[in-house]
Amino acid sequence: MSDKPKGWKELPIGGKIIEPGSARVYKTGDWKTFRPVIDREECIDCLFCWLYCPDMAIELKEEGISEVNLDYCKGCGICVEVCPKKCICMEKEER
Amino acid sequence: MTGRSAKPVPLTGANAASEAMRQINPDVVAAYPITPQTEIVMGFSNFVNDGVVDTEFVPVESEHSAMSACVGASAAGARAMTATSANGLALMWEIVYIAASTRLPIVMPVVNRALSGPINIHCDHSDSMGARDSGWIQIYCENAQEVYDNIIAAVRIAEHSDVLLPVMVMQDGFITSHSLERVLVNEDSKVREFIGTYKPEYPLLDTDNPVTYGPLDLFDYYFEHKRQQSEALKNVPGVAEKIYAEYEKASGRKYNRVETYRMDDAEHVIIALNSTVGTAKDVIDSKRDQGIRAGLVFPRMFRPFPAEELSGLLSGRKSAAVLDRSEAFSGQGGPLFAEIRSALYESDDKPLVMNYIYGLGGREITEEHIGSVIDTLKDTASSGKVKEKINYLGVR
Numbered sequence: 001m002s003d004k005p006k007g008w009k010e011l012p013i014g015g016k017i018i019e020p021g022s023a024r025v026y027k028t029g030d031w032k033t034f035r036p037v038i039d040r041e042e043c044i045d046c047l048f049c050w051l052y053c054p055d056m057a058i059e060l061k062e063e064g065i066s067e068v069n070l071d072y073c074k075g076c077g078i079c080v081e082v083c084p085k086k087c088i089c090m091e092k093e094e095r
Numbered sequence: 096m097t098g099r100s101a102k103p104v105p106l107t108g109a110n111a112a113s114e115a116m117r118q119i120n121p122d123v124v125a126a127y128p129i130t131p132q133t134e135i136v137m138g139f140s141n142f143v144n145d146g147v148v149d150t151e152f153v154p155v156e157s158e159h160s161a162m163s164a165c166v167g168a169s170a171a172g173a174r175a176m177t178a179t180s181a182n183g184l185a186l187m188w189e190i191v192y193i194a195a196s197t198r199l200p201i202v203m204p205v206v207n208r209a210l211s212g213p214i215n216i217h218c219d220h221s222d223s224m225g226a227r228d229s230g231w232i233q234i235y236c237e238n239a240q241e242v243y244d245n246i247i248a249a250v251r252i253a254e255h256s257d258v259l260l261p262v263m264v265m266q267d268g269f270i271t272s273h274s275l276e277r278v279l280v281n282e283d284s285k286v287r288e289f290i291g292t293y294k295p296e297y298p299l300l301d302t303d304n305p306v307t308y309g310p311l312d313l314f315d316y317y318f319e320h321k322r323q324q325s326e327a328l329k330n331v332p333g334v335a336e337k338i339y340a341e342y343e344k345a346s347g348r349k350y351n352r353v354e355t356y357r358m359d360d361a362e363h364v365i366i367a368l369n370s371t372v373g374t375a376k377d378v379i380d381s382k383r384d385q386g387i388r389a390g391l392v393f394p395r396m397f398r399p400f401p402a403e404e405l406s407g408l409l410s411g412r413k414s415a416a417v418l419d420r421s422e423a424f425s426g427q428g429g430p431l432f433a434e435i436r437s438a439l440y441e442s443d444d445k446p447l448v449m450n451y452i453y454g455l456g457g458r459e460i461t462e463e464h465i466g467s468v469i470d471t472l473k474d475t476a477s478s479g480k481v482k483e484k485i486n487y488l489g490v491r
Contacts, residue, residue, distance in 0.1 A: 008319040008326070013259065014198030015320050017307035018297055 028055065032075025034090035036068050042087035049079035049088060101279040101346065108271035111239040111278050112178060112204040112264075113138030115246035117148055118286035119202075122173035122293075125153035125164030127183060131216070133206045133272055135178040158183040162190035162201075169199035170308045172298025174250070176201065180268060181208035184222045188229075194261045195230030196324060197308060200253030200293075201261040203231075204246055207369065207420070208268035209456045217457020218268040220368065220421040224430045230324050232262040232331055233398040235368040239276040242266045244348055245395075247281075250290045251338045257330040259296070267370040269457065281346055289345050328399040335396060352396035353404045357383060361390025363472035364409060364446065366435060367418040368393065371453075371460055375418075378465040389469050397431070402438035409439060412446040413476035416468045418488070420454045428452070428485045447481050453488035464488050 012018045038049075045064030057073035059066045068079075080088045106114060112135040116124065124143075126136040143152040151168075155161045161177045168175040179187060184205060194201050205223050209215040223233060234249060236242045242264065249262040266272055281289075297306045312320060335352055343349040356376050358364070365375045372393045379389045392408050394401050409415055419429020427433050428450035439445045451468055454460045468488065475481055 005315060006319070008322040011316065011319050011323070012297070013320070013323050013327070014196065015308075015310060015312045015316070016197075016297055017310055018304075020305040020307075022307075 027071045029071045034075045039087040048082045052082045104280045106278040108239040108266040109134035111243040115243045117142045121176040123151045123168035123175045125161045126177045127158045128154045131181045131183040158187040162187035165201045171300045172295040174293040178204040180206040181222045191229045198259040202249045205263045205265045206268045206272045215456040219455045224421040235265045237372040239278045248342045255334045270370045353401045354393040356391040358390040362388040362413040364415040366392045406438045410442040410444045414472040415446040415448045450485045451488040
């Protein structure tokens with residue numbers, strides 16, 4: 001989570017999550033060691049990467065694919081594998 | 096449910112548990128229907144068959160599934176119960192912990208019988224003592240009446256909003272579970288009034304307010320959830336005493352987390368659980384007739400452990416013997432002994448304390464055995480020295 005995690009007095013008991021859609025606030029992006037970079041010159045907006053991304057980290061805009069949402073991208077590289085134009089590459093994450 | 100309206104009925108300990116379950120009328124009972132199960136579930140399934148309860152009865156294929164189904168039912172918002180014994184409890188182990196950590200107020204009568212191996216079906220406390228650190232509340236019972244009363248009280252303790260933890264209610268295998276006793280049974284309507292309607296917090300079946308149960312809980316939250324469990328256990332003594340007081344008002348029968356017998360001026364104290372408490376009371380009476388100031392402490396609620404009460408009760412006495420009907424294999428005596436020694440650590444006036452492991456695998460414990468323990472307590476007090484810290488009573 002981006003905010004300060006709750007302590008035992010504030011958390012719901014028993015490991016329950018009492019609101020739906022909480023995966024949205026659980027940011028998994030810091031797991032990755034490689035980040036996908038899309039070459040927009042070559043991209044044909046086929047949406048394969050959007051369709052296959054297991055974390056819905058490829059976001060859409062009116063005109064097609066926008067950037068990768070790095071808050072959620074775990075760097076699995078599936079988008080690189082499925083891209084028919086081979087225009088996504090993985091770059092080492094710098095910290 | 097006044098003392099007057101209660102009806103005396105001949106019941107075994109197992110029957111007494113089934114009868115309490117009938118009156119509680121749980122929404123779901125999931126249980127493994129054959130051995131190591133006891134007559135508790137057999138009796139209850141007869142009530143299901145006769146249509147006298149509204150319970151959804153799930154005859155599962157194993158004890159692991161029995162507890163799993165109870166966890167699911169309880170999370171869904173149902174009042175869920177099961178019963179087990181010995182290796183059945185061992186088989187449900189994984190889910191026993193999950194029930195407690197998911198904070199599900201399941202009530203489970205347990206008939207204490209020896210864990211294999213070697214294979215044995217008779218009484219000892221190795222089954223429930225193995226589960227003593229699973230996060231469940233544990234209540235031990237001397238006889239069928241206590242089994243009946245404590246199962247009913249356990250429902251209220253488990254479901255209290257400051258607690259929300261599962262409860263095991265123990266009785267001795269065969270000695271209590273299969274012996275016919277006179278049990279005062281409350282009126283059905285009064286039991287239902289006492290336990291009330293279960294109002295679950297965040298039930299899974301409330302689809303307008305979706306919740307998630309049992310998510311992955313790693314290094315970032317697991318510790319906080321365990322800390323909450325410790326806090327809930329700390330709330331149990333206050334809640335239990337309040338519920339026991341309410342139960343006394345309703346039934347005329349009084350319970351405490353710690354029961355004492357002839358302790359006012361006792362110098363030599365026996366500490367025991369379950370049916371041995373009854374035998375020990377008789378022996379204490381005859382030793383008293385011989386002028387020996389003997390007394391008994393029965394920590395009925397073993398989890399959470401009533402350490403302060405025991406320390407208070409035992410401090411200033413001359414000697415004490417802790418009777419353990421299971422071996423912990425810790426090299427430090429039985430589980431009850433370890434707890435009591437730890438509870439006495441801060442006491443400035445500790446008695447000399449000895450441990451007696453007894454009755455394993457159903458080995459009989461007689462009045463003579465307990466008499467010899469009291470004699471040894473007296474000798475120990477006179478000599479001022481414990482000869483043998485850990486003793487085995489009745490072994491060849």
